């Protein structure tokens with residue numbers, strides 16, 4: 561597996577997903593906003609819906625579905641890696657000194673659960689009865705949970721040039737990227753094929769970028785949303801690394817309105833075939849500015865890049881990059897339904913092959929419009945999955961696709 565992807569729609573061969581677990585049960589009405597959920601999901605139903613999704617991928621494509629937990633446990637058997645992740649996870653609570661005590665008392669699988677679902681003072685006290693917690697309440701987190709981990713798209717992005725490891729913007733998601741980077745740089749199935757583009761080595765506090773903002777237009781062009789979650793500086797560094805590495809020749813920075821429902825570029829458009837995109841029209845109309853990064857040359861072994869501000873909308877850029885482009889609007893452009901279906905990620909379908917997508921069953925108008933264009937639409941249940949405000953593309957990290 562070479563961990564470079566040239567398209568968003570080549571027939572799927574391998575994908576990474578995370579079956580939601582105990583981290584979801586950490587959500588309450590009081591912390592859900594901070595943890596970026598619209599509601600408090602019912603875990604068992606959420607798991608059933610997620611299982612339906614991963615089984616559908618396997619049955620319809622034969623693709624290998626990697627599960628994050630299995631990969632994580634595998635790399636955590638290396639005690640040095642486990643200790644380093646545990647220390648990082650304890651940084652926020654200021655209790656890094658507990659890392660060794662935790663490793664001594666919990667199994668590797670339990671540590672994987674702690675790293676994803678977090679750990680509370682009263683839970684740790686069962687293992688360390690004389691734990692000194694200062695002012696902290698018994699229900700406080702020593703390690704915070706990662707309930708958004710089932711949105712596997714966001715902690716990294718695979719491009720034609722290599723991997724961008726995210727630096728996540730929101731406090732409630734920051735640990736996810738550490739888990740993914742550790743897996744990919746250490747697991748024997750992947751480590752020899754990782755070309756790391758971002759963060760640039762030596763940058764301690766990298767500007768934020770999230771995988772959902774990165775969309776591969778072709779082997780030569782990539783679009784990155786400048787959004788609620790992704791900063792201009794991160795786009796500059798990621799573009800520089802891609803252009804230096806090749807085969808990418810053009811990186812577009814797409815200025816998105818900073819709104820929750822447009823949080824990432826993939827919430828407003830996805831690519832379903834060489835000549836077909838699905839978009840949310842309101843957002844398309846508000847993206848009026850894009851910038852283009854290209855390579856100027858190489859000086860002293862270092863890439864020099866240039867940035868041009870284009871007075872062009874995203875649609876113009878797409879039309880230039882994708883010949884004979886057909887544009888389908890969510891809910892076929894009906895303003896009442898497209899607003900409703902956008903809230904449930906109507907544009908965020910997951911392409912498992914050319915003109916073959918997995919979509920939420922609740923987005924009936926969008927699904928109907930897709931079918932009218934000859935797209936094969938496979939539906940998944942979505943009552944609980946959608947409470948985290950992400951759709952099928954957001955929940956998947958494709959690792960390998962057939963060339964088309």
Ligand SMILES: NC(=O)NCCC[C@H](N)C(=O)O
Nearest residue numbers: 596711772824948949950954
């Ligand atoms: N690519 C995506 O749009 N991912 C959806 C992420 C949803 C998550 N609750 C978040 O707010 O980050």
